[in-house]
Amino acid sequence: MPAASAAQGRSTGDVGVRRRRAGRPSAAVLDKAGITAAALELISRKGYDGLTMAALAKQLEVAPSALYNHVAAKRDVLLLLEDHLTSLVDVSGFGAAAWEDAVRTWAWSYRNVFAEHTPLIPVIAVLPVTDAPQTLAMYETVSKGFIEAGFPQEQVVPAIVALESFIFGSAYDVTAPEDIFESGSLAESTPHFTAAVRSSASAAGWASAGGERGRPADTAFKLGLELLISGLGALRG
Amino acid sequence: MPAASAAQGRSTGDVGVRRRRAGRPSAAVLDKAGITAAALELISRKGYDGLTMAALAKQLEVAPSALYNHVAAKRDVLLLLEDHLTSLVDVSGFGAAAWEDAVRTWAWSYRNVFAEHTPLIPVIAVLPVTDAPQTLAMYETVSKGFIEAGFPQEQVVPAIVALESFIFGSAYDVTAPEDIFESGSLAESTPHFTAAVRSSASAAGWASAGGERGRPADTAFKLGLELLISGLGALRG
DNA sequence: AGCACTAAATGAATAGCATTCATTTACCAG
DNA sequence: CTGGTAAATGAATGCTATTCATTTAGTGCT
Known part of the structure; x- marks a missing residue:
């Protein structure tokens, strides 16, 4: 749900596709929970082949490089998934x-x-x-x-x-x-x-x-x- | 052993690094057994991360695209490996x-x-x-x-x-x-x-x-x- | 208040990956 | 000798994760 709601919640009333300008945003867009949720959503729609850093970034409406402020590598995303699934x-x-x-x-x-x-x-x-x-x-x-x-x-x-x-x-x-x-x-x-x-x-x-x-x-x-x-x-x- | 001996066995007495010219060679360079053996050799030296189509081709002294005359995709190489290992x-x-x-x-x-x-x-x-x-x-x-x-x-x-x-x-x-x-x-x-x-x-x-x-x-x-x-x-x- | 530092975003660049394609050459069947 | 097929080269493609320089926002110190 963080993934879906990430599309909303911007202060400007712009339509969806509008790009964020460079620089740190006032409120952080990404966190580990959101990344995990977006990854799960992506996997359920496209499978693990569809889980690329680029696709994940797109799902979160973010540039791919932004992910690397929160995970050191793709493996960390898999690790987040693993730990979440274990809790189920x-x-x-x-x-x-x-x-x-x-x-x-x-x-x-x-x-x-x-x-x-x-x-x-x-x-x-x-x-x-x-x-x-x-x-x-x-x-x-x-x-x-x-x-x-x-x-x-x-x-x-x-x-x-x-x-x-x-x-x-x-x-x-x-x-x-x-x-x-x-x-x-x-x-x-x-x-x-x-x-x-x-x-x-x-x-x-x-x-x-x-x-x-x-x-x-x-x-x-x-x-x-x-x-x-x-x-x-x-x-x- | 087909992998190792592939380096020898050319009619010209050239030194190792010499490139084969384009076109079909008189004797086939590749076959499934040789590909399997080369893949095993590569894995034992560099692990599975080192098993790339490019590295495999290099091991066999062949252009990467040549492999695709014998396997349809990398998955087929893994399949050859699997079947070979099962026989062990x-x-x-x-x-x-x-x-x-x-x-x-x-x-x-x-x-x-x-x-x-x-x-x-x-x-x-x-x-x-x-x-x-x-x-x-x-x-x-x-x-x-x-x-x-x-x-x-x-x-x-x-x-x-x-x-x-x-x-x-x-x-x-x-x-x-x-x-x-x-x-x-x-x-x-x-x-x-x-x-x-x-x-x-x-x-x-x-x-x-x-x-x-x-x-x-x-x-x-x-x-x-x-x-x-x-x-x-x-x-x- | 002003200033340094850090965190979090963009956008451009990079190297490596599997795979494809046009081309060349060799052998074989008619 | 002539077509067709098999097996090689070499160049190109698109996708991949990842890195880096740059921009901006907030925090803590003096």
Whole structure:
């Protein structure tokens, strides 16, 4: 909303396209929240390919170079996005529901948020948590949930990292085309795989007959997640 | 090796830097195998940032535009890399060892190969297997191993996808800096997480005292993988 | 009040990127 | 020998992130 309202709010009653003259404006036009919101808006309209510094500047009605007063590089914009999106992940189960249910809710929510933002995954994976306060807050909530559920302290981080790895990998799956496993003309040389693909496709269709959309990625995610949850659950003291 | 030997093998005895004149050469300079090898060489020296079409052309002693007679776009180069690397993944356990051991070998090898090539992961995840014969061959071997180990056919693909998701996510972890979880100045506001990070760090150090390098990523990978293997093992008929 | 300093904008410039195109040359099929 | 196709060069294109000089506004000091 800062992005949209940036078009208004100028003291002169000029029409939209009028350019700002050089020099520092009386009220700052840009801030990190506005940049984040504009980036999100841009991504939802044009995808990550459309997220260029020039396009972002245009969305904010600003010269591209102005962005560099607020971020050191494009990577910082991705970092702002990452931290914002993390705050959308549902951690409400921890402390409120059984550990299993809390993890389930968190993991599905986490995967769904980043399935729409897979280009951020390489950024997150290498990102020191210091630079991302919301992300750190999520880890704190989740860690607390694990410890209070009886996990030995030294197992908490490995357990979370294992879950997160699975979640990030699964987020990519969501974006894959449905026919990704169609082996085409080479089907004859891969009989076991081809048969397995066919039978899992029909099984997924059957399982989702109850109304919910059962995409292949969901089947695999559910399978892996439930195995991890029950396996990890056994580690609690 | 095609990349290195490309420098030699010209009929004229000219010194290295001499330019080829325009027009089709008597013997083709480029082919997909050579492009793949040159790309690998380049990546190992300069990393993925150094893998540009211009640099690749230079490595092959060719004009950049020449590459486009063999690949339609840079993405095709990444695809060549992906398929080549997949052929390096160790599937020798399937059919030779117990299912658990075969999966363990495969998963560690798969993770290690792509940990060095994380920029390819977004490519693989969306890649129809039709375009990658080596990858398809790997799936066939693994599928066969699963079916012969007693898996119900419709569970094979979800099981493999779940494992793969975990593997790809874990490959990113390997590249993360060791201090990625140091919460720095915000440590006081995240007591549970901070404590968990500290105790897992010392536990990992202890566990690896036997000589082997026990990086944090390895601890989490082992944990998750063993849980998945034993959970999946229970699905066999 | 006047003055230095800093912050936040513009606009012009830069280097590097993937990709395209016209052109040249070599081989092959008729 | 003659057309067509494949594979190279070299020049050009448009887009990219980023930098820099410049302008202007506000803040703190004396």
